[in-house]
Amino acid sequence: MAEISDYMNYSEKGERHVEMVVEIYDSVDAIKDNKPTVETDAMDVKNIQTQPIGETAWSRHYRLSAVCLLLLCVFLLTAVTVLWVKYNTLTKERPQLQLERDQYQRELSELHSVLLNLGWRFFNKSVYNISTVKKNWVETRQDCIKRGADLVIINSTEKQEFISKYSNGTQAWIGLTDTDTEGTFKWVDGSPLTTEFWWNGEPNDYEQNEDCVITGYTNTKSNISTWADFPCNHHSAGICEMKIFN
Secondary structure, X not given: OHHHHHHHHHHHHHHHHHHHHHHHHHHHHHHHHOOOOHHHHHHHHHHHHHHHHHHHHHHHHHHHHHHHHHHHHHHHHHHHHHHHHHHHHHHHHHHHHHHHXXXXXXXXXXXXXXXXXXXXEEEOOEEEEEOOOOEOHHHHHHHHHHOOOEEOOOOOHHHHHHHHHHXXXXXXXXXXXXOOOOOOOEEOOOOXXXXXXXXXXXXXXXXXXXXXXXXXXXXXXXXXOOXXXXXXXOOEEEEEEEEOOO
């Protein structure tokens, strides 16, 4: 009986030993199955190397987009600020500009009243006066110069219409002559004649002695072409022009 019991104990120990050996081999096989190969390591290294490169390129693109957006925001903010400042400036200056304009209009109105009392008329940046004393062309011009003016220069239809209305048909010297060269008329400032308002048949240089020009040769309200050449020693009124603004 003792031998049988010893045999059974020995058998159980042997089975446990075999099971332990099997477990050890299974563990070794598992380790062998999980052992990394050269190819696997190479692929892992490649993935590790390429992954950061992809992330860096994307990060740079993101940062560039962010910088561009930031610059655009700064530009728009600057533009809005400048426009706002200009708007505020104009808003503040508008009342002052209105006051200055009103003051200018009052002063201009007062000046016009004074000129009217002195016999001058205002038109298009100049003032005009018809002399009351009749003199020859040279003397009339000298009187205008003494007053800070000169004989009138007429170079537009609007100006001739004003002169015709102002003179009201009065024959008066204007600043036009051909004393230097017969037939070549020039104004007193040396400029050539470009716009003409001659009466029918004028200029005719009658008896080769007509070198100075008058306006109002005929008293007509339907025609502004009233110029004629006259002898310069003829006595007539004259129209002086004083430029106020250039």
